[in-house]
Amino acid sequence: MLLLNPGPVTLTERVRKSLLQPDLCHREPEFFDLQDEARARLTAVYGLDPAEWTPVLMTGSGTAAVESMTAGLVPEGGRLLIVENGVYGERISQIAKQYRIDHDVIHFEWMQAPELAQIVAKLDAAGERPYTNVAIIHHETTTGRLNDLTGISRVCRERGIDLLVDGVSSFAAEAIDFNDSAIVAVAATANKCVHGVPGVSFVLVRKAALAKAFARTYYLDIARLAKLQAERNTPFTPSVQAYYALVEALRELDDAGGWKKRHAHYGALAEQARAGLAALGIDSVLPPGESSVVLRAYKLPAGVDYPRLHDWLKADGFVIYAGQGGLSKELFRISTMGNLTAADIDRLLASFARLVK
Ligand SMILES: *Cc1c(COP(=O)(O)O)cnc(C)c1O
Numbered sequence: 001m002l003l004l005n006p007g008p009v010t011l012t013e014r015v016r017k018s019l020l021q022p023d024l025c026h027r028e029p030e031f032f033d034l035q036d037e038a039r040a041r042l043t044a045v046y047g048l049d050p051a052e053w054t055p056v057l058m059t060g061s062g063t064a065a066v067e068s069m070t071a072g073l074v075p076e077g078g079r080l081l082i083v084e085n086g087v088y089g090e091r092i093s094q095i096a097k098q099y100r101i102d103h104d105v106i107h108f109e110w111m112q113a114p115e116l117a118q119i120v121a122k123l124d125a126a127g128e129r130p131y132t133n134v135a136i137i138h139h140e141t142t143t144g145r146l147n148d149l150t151g152i153s154r155v156c157r158e159r160g161i162d163l164l165v166d167g168v169s170s171f172a173a174e175a176i177d178f179n180d181s182a183i184v185a186v187a188a189t190a191n192k193c194v195h196g197v198p199g200v201s202f203v204l205v206r207k208a209a210l211a212k213a214f215a216r217t218y219y220l221d222i223a224r225l226a227k228l229q230a231e232r233n234t235p236f237t238p239s240v241q242a243y244y245a246l247v248e249a250l251r252e253l254d255d256a257g258g259w260k261k262r263h264a265h266y267g268a269l270a271e272q273a274r275a276g277l278a279a280l281g282i283d284s285v286l287p288p289g290e291s292s293v294v295l296r297a298y299k300l301p302a303g304v305d306y307p308r309l310h311d312w313l314k315a316d317g318f319v320i321y322a323g324q325g326g327l328s329k330e331l332f333r334i335s336t337m338g339n340l341t342a343a344d345i346d347r348l349l350a351s352f353a354r355l356v357k
Pocket of ligand 1: 006007061088137139166167
């Protein structure tokens, strides 16, 4: 079975076999060697300076990393503006609400790009209590839209606002400008574009932002996790086997030429799928220029509902993904993350062709 859902991904044999290494106690040096390698390799994916950036690992799915970032990096007495244009932006708003962080939301429809002028107007209307942070999704997996961070980070930089980025479905496959001083944290996970297994997620955070962190959560306290991990320590029992897979996946990414090569590979597969489906009369929802290379959303073919499409493809060995919420009646999604080849996409297109012929 090939997974075309946006994580967990189809693994390589190399990563799958890495799970079968010796049992480890997380208080022994062997585990801290593994943790150190994961931290060093995560910092190296985008060539970050370890003097400025700290990788913070945690046991949990991508949401754990987003929650740790949001709950920890808005300073005490700070104020957060959340940019929503899909399910994952809305999730950050729910997290902010849960932790009673002083926050506001700027909402855009799921199919829309965030509009910079509206964000600027909102920031500048803050009055007596200026925003300290803005949070945004880089790749909104709801629709496959790659949000353009450049304008938003510029207006944040001009106002001294720290930008928190959910890069859960873009890290290791899309360009992220870590030199941009407004970007202070990027949350991501092992089991999407990194090609590890679920169970470990992480935040890359600027040390300057960590120094302002405020502990609103116990388990996901980003400052404590960062401090202990830098000392070859850990507060709790990590998912050791998921760390094995993360490290092996990061070695494999490096051996394969890094994130730019992965970006090119995903992009070729995404374009192959888009062109092949278009030839069958199945259109993508967003123009390729506004989409990530990681996932594309498509309109359901005429007369075929999602359950039928899903089950047809599954019988041929492919798991696709429904649209979220109300979109499940209109569209379906195909992710090209994971261990996939052009031949796999050819077989997928052949399965579609038999369905719609
Ligand atoms: C997958 C994803 C998450 C996290 O989802 P989990 O199920 O917790 O791994 C967060 N943000 C985005 C943009 C995602 O694609």
